[in-house]
Amino acid sequence: MIEDRGPNGDKPRILIVGGVAGGASCATRARRLSEKAKIILFERGPYVSFANCGLPYYVGDIISGEQKLIVATPQLFRDRFNIDVRLEHNVVSIDRTKQEIEVEDLKTSNRYREKYDALVLAPGASPIRPALPGINLPGIYSLRTIPDSRDIRNWIVQHNARKAVIVGGGFIGLEMAENLVRRGISVTIIEMQNHVMPALDYEMAVPVGSHLLANGVSLNLGDAVAEFQQNVDGNLAVKTKLGKSFTTDLTILAIGIRPEISLAQNAGLDIGVRGGIRVDDRMRTSDEHIWAVGDAVEVHDYVTEEWTNIPLAGPANRQGRIAAGTILGRDFKFRGVQSTAVCGVFGLTIASTGLTENAIKRLSDSGKKINYDKVYLYPGHHASYYPGAKNMAMKLMFSTEDGRVLGAQAVGEEGTDKRIDVISMAIQSGATVYDLEEAELCYAPQFGAAKDPFNIAGMIAANALRGDSPTFHWEDMANTKAFILDVRNPSEYAAGHIEGAINIPLNELRSRINELPSDGEILTYCTVGQRSYYAARALRLNNFNARNISGGMYTYEKMEPAK
Numbered sequence: 001m002i003e004d005r006g007p008n009g010d011k012p013r014i015l016i017v018g019g020v021a022g023g024a025s026c027a028t029r030a031r032r033l034s035e036k037a038k039i040i041l042f043e044r045g046p047y048v049s050f051a052n053c054g055l056p057y058y059v060g061d062i063i064s065g066e067q068k069l070i071v072a073t074p075q076l077f078r079d080r081f082n083i084d085v086r087l088e089h090n091v092v093s094i095d096r097t098k099q100e101i102e103v104e105d106l107k108t109s110n111r112y113r114e115k116y117d118a119l120v121l122a123p124g125a126s127p128i129r130p131a132l133p134g135i136n137l138p139g140i141y142s143l144r145t146i147p148d149s150r151d152i153r154n155w156i157v158q159h160n161a162r163k164a165v166i167v168g169g170g171f172i173g174l175e176m177a178e179n180l181v182r183r184g185i186s187v188t189i190i191e192m193q194n195h196v197m198p199a200l201d202y203e204m205a206v207p208v209g210s211h212l213l214a215n216g217v218s219l220n221l222g223d224a225v226a227e228f229q230q231n232v233d234g235n236l237a238v239k240t241k242l243g244k245s246f247t248t249d250l251t252i253l254a255i256g257i258r259p260e261i262s263l264a265q266n267a268g269l270d271i272g273v274r275g276g277i278r279v280d281d282r283m284r285t286s287d288e289h290i291w292a293v294g295d296a297v298e299v300h301d302y303v304t305e306e307w308t309n310i311p312l313a314g315p316a317n318r319q320g321r322i323a324a325g326t327i328l329g330r331d332f333k334f335r336g337v338q339s340t341a342v343c344g345v346f347g348l349t350i351a352s353t354g355l356t357e358n359a360i361k362r363l364s365d366s367g368k369k370i371n372y373d374k375v376y377l378y379p380g381h382h383a384s385y386y387p388g389a390k391n392m393a394m395k396l397m398f399s400t401e402d403g404r405v406l407g408a409q410a411v412g413e414e415g416t417d418k419r420i421d422v423i424s425m426a427i428q429s430g431a432t433v434y435d436l437e438e439a440e441l442c443y444a445p446q447f448g449a450a451k452d453p454f455n456i457a458g459m460i461a462a463n464a465l466r467g468d469s470p471t472f473h474w475e476d477m478a479n480t481k482a483f484i485l486d487v488r489n490p491s492e493y494a495a496g497h498i499e500g501a502i503n504i505p506l507n508e509l510r511s512r513i514n515e516l517p518s519d520g521e522i523l524t525y526c527t528v529g530q531r532s533y534y535a536a537r538a539l540r541l542n543n544f545n546a547r548n549i550s551g552g553m554y555t556y557e558k559m560e561p562a563k
């Protein structure tokens with residue numbers, strides 16, 4: 001708490017470095033907690049509090065005009081909050097002994113010092129620009145600031161850009177793909193992983209890739225950029241490690257970010273294992289007078305308690321609030337991050353929260369084993385009898401020890417984000433799949449179902465944990481000698497089925513039950529796993545050892561080559 005510790009006992013000085021998500025939140029929250037503090041916000045760029053998340057949509061002309069990206073101006077900060085915002089002022093160093101920072105006014109090159117009682121670092125992150133041959137050729141951009149988006153827009157117009165290469169198929173890469181296509185530019189995404197959206201598990205990302213292809217985006221997966229070369233006609237050739245070459249008028253680098261830690265590092269503050277400024281749960285650094293928030297820090301993962309660096313606007317804003325609170329004597333703690341994220345591309349919503357299966361496996365490899373299971377489901381986003389129901393793909397991860405929800409991913413259209421948001425809250429409350437089963441959610445036919453997808457996910461998982469309907473997963477198929485029972489209709493079976501599977505449609509199951517082996521295991525499947533669940537239950541009640549293959553054919557078709 002600094003309220004009573006300011007120089008001369010009055011006006012404690014809170015200095016904030018970085019004036020966007022984390023910094024601006026911290027500044028305004030500090031003012032709401034103290035009328036007395038002197039608050040100065042230093043921002044080296046030309047704007048304070050702008051909407052970085054809107055930049056791809058400005059490039060794509062959905063957001064018209066730069067002014068729409070500016071959430072607040074220095075004038076508003078001054079008039080409404082009595083906060084001194086200094087744009088184009090770069091903080092160059094911290095003198096921890098004297099509790100001073102050195103600032104350069106970038107317009108005049110004048111340098112000066114300011115004293116602090118509390119210093120908050122919110123310098124964000126910088127886009128990764130790998131040291132590849134040709135990386136500094138014209139026409140290769142990253143997107144982080146309003147000037148970046150302006151440069152990209154100008155380049156498109158001045159060079160009549162018709163073809164673009166996007167390096168990186170994550171959130172920003174996909175948003176840029178959609179927005180460049182919207183401007184009539186044909187786009188190729190080069191992605192090192194074997195699927196787009198590396199933050200998702202393979203089988204959940206497959207429909208995203210198909211959707212991009214259906215919308216005219218070309219994908220070059222499992223390959224990385226090796227170099228950029230200038231062609232004689234002025235455009236670039238992007239050469240890949242696998243020997244491919246893509247001619248392009250515009251290249252966007254969207255391969256991730258690095259926490260901006262130089263100030264902190266030069267000041268001798270602790271830097272963590274993930275390369276971010278190390279803070280405690282009150283956002284305080286290793287110096288008791290210095291706090292840090294946002295993309296620059298590493299914090300605990302809420303589910304695993306491991307250190308992590310999650311560059312998202314929500315955590316940055318919340319951390320800014322918490323830093324302001326703890327600076328001004330409130331007992332606030334940051335709970336950790338859950339990686340709750342959403343992205344829209346060509347009408348598809350891709351959302352996730354908590355741990356993916358990949359993340360769980362990586363943790364296991366590093367010695368932190370989590371006993372988990374998963375379920376797949378493909379529910380409608382609202383009641384099927386109401387016109388317009390669209391299916392979404394969902395994957396839920398949960399602990400087999402206590403049923404605690406560990407993570408979820410969903411890909412669909414309307415209502416997809418809502419389900420992941422509710423699961424995110426469930427994770428933060430320490431909820432189990434039994435809580436999901438019992439959750440009471442609002443329902444009318446155009447919004448959901450009496451058994452919401454959220455409830456159904458919990459029911460399937462709870463049925464598995466209770467042993468009522470144990471699940472089986474496609475990737476284990478090679479290791480089983482079980483009898484495979486396809487319970488779809490003959491026409492569905494004829495259109496494609498698992499090798500060796502026997503077809504007994506669900507409605508004939510009871511009358512043909514004597515065709516099934518009474519010893520050994522039976523694995524049931526259908527299109528999405530619902531009819532085969534009914535079949536597995538009926539068989540188990542008739543003393544067969546049956547398990548349901550989670551997610552049915554829909555999941556199977558997406559597993560290549562993960563099987």
Ligand SMILES: Cc1cc2nc3c(=O)[nH]c(=O)nc-3n(C[C@H](O)[C@H](O)[C@H](O)COP(=O)(O)OP(=O)(O)OC[C@H]3O[C@@H](n4cnc5c(N)ncnc54)[C@H](O)[C@@H]3O)c2cc1C
Nearest residue numbers: 018020021022044052053091123124294295311312313316
């Ligand atoms: C194109 C794009 C789209 C995004 N979309 C989403 C989204 O949809 N959802 C989501 O959750 N997140 C999204 N993000 C991420 C989100 O914007 C960031 O996580 C968030 O802005 C981080 O806030 P921050 O305060 O840590 O850093 P920033 O918002 O980057 O602010 C840091 C500021 O500090 C300034 N600064 C740095 N060093 C100094 C210094 N020494 N002196 C003075 N000033 C300094 C920088 O100029 C910068 O303006 C997106 C990011 C980008 C780039």
